[in-house]
Amino acid sequence: MPKTERPKIHPALATPASNQPGDDIERHFFANCGPHEAWNEPEPEPETDTDEDLAEALESADEDVRKLHGSTASTPTECSNKHLTALEATLTDEKGPLAGLTVLLHRAEPPGVIEAKTDDVGFVRFAGLDEGDKHQLQIRGVPPSAWSIGKKAALPDDRAECSHAAKWSLSKSKRPKTHVAQQGESIWSIAQYYGIDADELWKANEALEKDDRSMHVLFPDDEITLPEDDDDDRQDVPVGKELQIECDVELPRLQFVFKDQEGKALETEAVVVSGGASAAELQPWFEGNLDGSGKIEVPMPKYDERASMLVAFDLKFPETSTTYEDVDGLEMEHVHQPSSAQLLFKPGHLDPLSTVSGVQGRLANLGYYSGDERGELGPLTKRALRDFRHDHELEPMATIDDEMRSSLDAESK
């Protein structure tokens, strides 16, 4: 068939004729004659459906659906001569499992992609893969040079067997071209969500800098451009295997420093970090001891969990004893029973620094403010402002000015 010939297909299946000049010679001729204003050109149709269009389409399609009878019964099953299997991978770095990484499995022909995120132990599984196809793996935000396949073992039969084909998506990737920033998001958190390198993402959006945005501060509704996936970021992988993938990647971790009221770091107290959507739903997420200088470093919770997460720290102060002499000259020992304290905070919800609530949030994070005067310059906020200004050698007054904001911004990073 010559390349220019339209395919012979059922009229109902044919796509509408295009508006190419060659399609209607007469119309094209007159369209280029005389005053163009005389032509009432039809308004171009919008390229995408609105939500209302889709709602109407669903309703009108349903009218046709009601006329359908019959059943596909057992028909949509895979052909018996295809052998379906699975691929499992565990992603680790030198510190342990890599949770929340986006892994894409590509199929060469016909083109398809499946996207999955590693779970808490860095595990990801793709099922229903055809052994005859060529597959490639891509880890978002991690170039192929930064990961390698370590141990490779055949999957046991019970984990390799699959009854249904994988749910391939024909689109190149599920990643949209833009992301609209929500309250509490930053370039870093968006990069983590989509599995993009944060510096690369900021580079694609540096124009925002002129509007006072930074990698750490975005405004709600800011439109963030997401760079396209790079086809070169893939490695061939066999299927029917269990892979250990070692990555040389630095994933962000949260570091906290605990100090007492006098600013002295706590030592080796036990701490349990919990997270959940509310105080009633807290689940332990990390257990350990402070490192001697009051520090604790924990893996970042997954983005999806962080969006509305409340974090709690349960600090267990060890049993302590104090020896002293009482008034009668007898040596006494007083033992303090183990005690605990719970601290709650909500990460990722700072308003911009230009707002009073943004200043309050940063003052609270630095330990200057704890109150509920959200958005108002109440007495507690004024006191926190004075304290902060005093500690940072600014003029001791209870106001927010540019000097104060810049100092607070620097301190908060």
Add this chain to the structure above:
Amino acid sequence: MVALHQVRGPHLLTLDKSRLLQLTRNADYEAFVVQMMEHLRKHFPRKVADFDDMGLAEQIHQTLLRAYDHGYTSHADCARYLGLAAALGWSFDDDIPWVRQSLTDGASEPTERLAQIHQRAIRMLRRGPSSVSPT
């Protein structure tokens, strides 16, 4: 109605007749896929505009497999499932949490569940942008 193996598109070499026959098992199923191609091109023309006929046939087949996993085999249910997939996204059953939850809710019959999802999707689409999807 045209037989699926007669459909030709620009990616003919990527999915030839023998491969296509691997995907389909009998003439009835083949005819239903073609019927659904017409259905989607009629009601969701922009959503399927990027597919050539071969690509759309495979997308329909893959979506029917997913529908089958959730217990949908009647033509009416399958067509409704395909309509939702075209409108909300081809992986709507995985990507939209409330759909995922509704599809696995054992409290009602599959057909009733799908009708509820269909109604809710229409309501949410009318409510405004991004009210259907979680993000």
